[in-house]
Amino acid sequence: MSDFVLNVNGAKRRVSARADETLLSVLRNRLDLTGTKYGCGEGECGACTVLMDGQAVHSCQILVADAAGAKITTIEGLEQSGKLTPVQQAFLDVGAMQCGYCTAGMVMRATALLHELPNPSEAQIRTRMNGNICRCGTYPRIVDAVRQAAHSLAKGGAR
Amino acid sequence: MKTLLSEPALLVPPEPINPLHCFQLDRRDFLKVFGGGLLVCLTGEQAWAQEAGRGFGGRQQVPADVSAWLHIAADGKVSVFTGKVEIGQNIRTSLAQQVAEELMLPFDAITMVMGDTDLVPYDAGTFGSQTTPQMGPRLRTMAATARQALLELAARQWSVDAATLTIADGKVSNPANKQSLSYGQLTRGEKLVATGSSSAPLIPPSAWKVAGTPVPKANGREFVTGSHKYPSDIALPGMMFGKVLRPTGFNATLDSLDTTAAEKMPGVKLVRDGDFIGVVAPDAYTAEQAITAIQAKWTVPAQPSNQNIFEYLKNNAESGRGGFGSQDARPQRAAAPVAPSAPSPDNAIQLAQQYTVQYIAHAPLEPRAAVAQWKDGKLTVWTGTQRPFGVRDELVSAFHLDPAQVRVIQPDMGSGYGGKHTGDAALEAARLAKAAGAPVKLVWTREEEFTWAYFRPAGRMELKGTVERDGTLVAWEHSNYNSGNAGLQTPYNVANPVTQYHASRPPLRQASYRALASTANHFARESFMDELAHSIGMDPLTFRRKNLTEPRLLAVLNAAVEKFGWAAAKSTPTRGFGIACGMEKGGHVATCAEVAIDAASKSVKIVRVVQAWESGAVVNPDGLRNQNVGAIVQGIGGGLFEAIQFAGGRILNPHFESYRVPRFTDAPQVEIVLLDRKDLPSAGAGEIGIVGIAPAVGNAIFAATGARLRDMPMAPTTPVSGITPSPLNS
Secondary structure (H helix, E strand, C coil): CEEEEEEECCEEEEEEECCCCEHHHHHHHHCCCCCCCCCCCCCCCCCCEEEECCEEEEHHHCEHHHHCCCEEECHHHCCECCECCHHHHHHHHHCCCCCCCCHHHHHHHHHHHHHHCCCCCHHHHHHHHCCCCCCCCCHHHHHHHHHHHHHHHHCCCCC | CCCEEECCHHHCCCCCCCCCCCCCCCHHHHHHHHCCCCCEECCCCCHHHHHCCCCCCCCCEEECCHHHHEEECCCCCEEEEECCCCCCCCHHHHHHHHHHHHHCCCHHHEEEEECECCCCCCCCCCCCCCHHHHHHHHHHHHHHHHHHHHHHHHHHHHCCCHHHCEEECCEEEECCCCEEEEHHHHHCCCCEECCCCCCCCCCCHHHCCCCCCCCCCCCHHHHHHCCCCCHHHCCCCCCEEEEECCCCCCCCEEEEEECHHHHHCCCCEEEEECCEEEEEECCHHHHHHHHHHCEEEEECCCCCCHHHHHHHHHHCCEECCCCCCCCCCCCEECCCCCCCCCCCCCCEEEEEEEEEECCEECCCCCCCEEEEEEECCEEEEEECCCCHHHHHHHHHHHHCCCHHHEEEECCCCCCCCCCCCCCHHHHHHHHHHHHHCCCEEEECCHHHHHHHCCEECCEEEEEEEEEECCCCEEEEEEEEECCCCCCCCCCCCCCCCEEEEEECCCCCCECCCCCCCHHHHHHHHHHHHHHHHHHCCCCHHHHHHHCCCCHHHHHHHHHHHHHHCHHHCCCECCEEEEEEEEEECCEEEEEEEEEEEECCCCEEEEEEEEEEEECCCCCCHHHHHHHHHHHHHHHHHHHHHCCCCEECCEECCCCCCCCCCCCHHHCCEEEEEEECCCCCCCCCCCCHHHCCHHHHHHHHHHHHHCCCCCEECCCCCCCCCCCCCCCCEC
8 A cells, every 4th residue: 555645626636546556446435535437447438537737537447646747636526615607507407417427527528528628519518518318318417518608618607 | 894805817927936834924023013103904804814824715815904015103104015026017106196195194104014024015016017906906906995994993093973074195085174193193002993895986987186297206215325235235233145156068977076266265165965056255246256267067968949949849849838937828719710711812911921930038237146034934025026925935935934834035126027027035044044044145146137137938829810911810829939929919800810839848948928928929929910912012101991890999099109200201221110019917018110211331220219118007107118128128139130040058148248238328218108098907917018119120220221120139239040130130
């Protein structure tokens, strides 16, 4: 076991873990940040998506040793002072979920997407989000939510 | 004498259920949970004594007392108790709407307590689209009875006739003296005992104000902030992590085992109980390392594969044995079966075709998971299941416990689609926790979920039909081997139809799936109807209308084609239009699909889908649309590319990389047309919305290409052995 200091959601978190343990495992099992989900552990479903220095990554494919030093944002770190981000708000307003298990990963992926492409086309949303599985099949609504969030951001909503 | 409500026969799930002992409801737990709140007892007798598990005779019965189903606290907040579980189908919202409606309260005043076997009345499980038609009316009746009781209680306080009082917004008011009492004020400080009445008037859907409206998902904010705790998110103090050793194939026998390396790991404990081999460790990482370090050698016997599956299923078929999807699985046929009469070629055409569906996986995004805790002589398990009481009984049986010693708690989970009826992870976690002397968490890997869960059955359908040249259907036979009899009956008018389900000896663990065999049987029937229409050169819509008089099915068919623009939809080699329809469990669906064919890449893409849906009075139109879209998208997977590849007792594609599921780029433009029949009882809508898409797409592909695809998946990315290779990919 080694000690790591992770910068998670703006706070320094000291954690004892194995160097080859995944960031997902550390977040969920050692830091009780369970908003980030395990879906496959193979980088194929996107449920574990978090932001590392603003980039969307599969936390199941990142070793904790490689995450130390990076600025990590999980779904728990988006809401500020009780205010949802435009992406979170859009998912809620559109009702872009059924069981909601994919939602955290979708929100994180969409957050990174809109940072990079503030006004994506529908085709761009589909292509860029394609690594995230919603087994309940709410894709059309998720696309709508991302577009709505883009509009909201364009009107000056906080990212 | 208190009456008991029997669970309807339809609620028997496809898996065998252990004999049910009884519903245990401990009043002390209610009081602990609700502090100073009051229990609204509306029977004239001592409800609690009767609910303590006596006199149910081991039958699946549930209490008729209002107090078992709802509780009004002193602050007026209402808690509702049901064994149904929320798995994404949005019943936490839709059931609360119905209770709010009958109690004349805002939606937010209702809290649903679901799937906790210590707190809710017995329930067989959440499947078969039964929540809306069965639990909905039951909770409405309980709430309406409570509403009447509150009126009577207020009338007694004011010494007036209850009929002179009004009730709204959580208060009973007396127009005569302008006074009002809140529900909380009415129940505070006394035990409300009133005689329950099933004749309490229900508010008709035409007058609904809360029900029937697009109320957003209950607790929706918890899902966009990540604060909702799914079963796999549960953590307890001192909790350890478990893993289970899996054989290298089905029906394997263990030849040798070396656990030395695993047992040397710090904090690791090996658990062996017969064939069950597992580990517990202080953290999840170490548990994974330990299970991987175990050296085991297995012998896996020869077993069927995709290559010979349909031959195998037919060779192992038994006629008329009970099977999937219905309690009554006997062959459905006319009293005196009439073989299709040999038609004269001049005026009729006879066709016979076979269709197949493969084994497919539910692949819920949250795999099976459980946290088990043995404490003070009681086993408590948090797990993802569609049958909390079923899992409780599995635990009771496995550990030789009394039902009162086992509590199963089902947090709203990462879905199931019929795939989480069993308590596999719960049993495993409980066994490990018993050995560890500490709470244990067990989360299946994706590969475990793809391998050791159960599958949607493969099936072979054989159809024969005769149609006269004017489009009149005159003979019909439909047999299903192995996949089930749900959706086997034809809604079309034909004399003496013969439908038969042949159970088989499945080579893989198989059980429920969304809509059961309806997907397979609708694929076969609606494709075959298309073939019959084309055989006489008739438009598929015209042919269906000619042989259909069921008004609700006709209504959705007409609504779908109108929205779709069927009349103007002329297929070309690169663009195809197809239609399908069906009905079951009170759901009526018609689906129109438009596909694009790319000749160069030999690929098909679903461009646009219009689906019309009717299931009686709409409880929540937003949820209903969501379910329909989700069902269509999920149906595209099984229709075009999903297939479990298996051979030699092994699953060959147990990963999302090799088992393709629908993704963003697979989802077409979807338009849902809802028909709201406020004059008809609300039916369930989680399942049947899936049955139309595959045949509609297959029929559209035929319309464009002339290729009739009779095997699902119709356009797989990876070829499936044992079936005719598809000319298309997707």
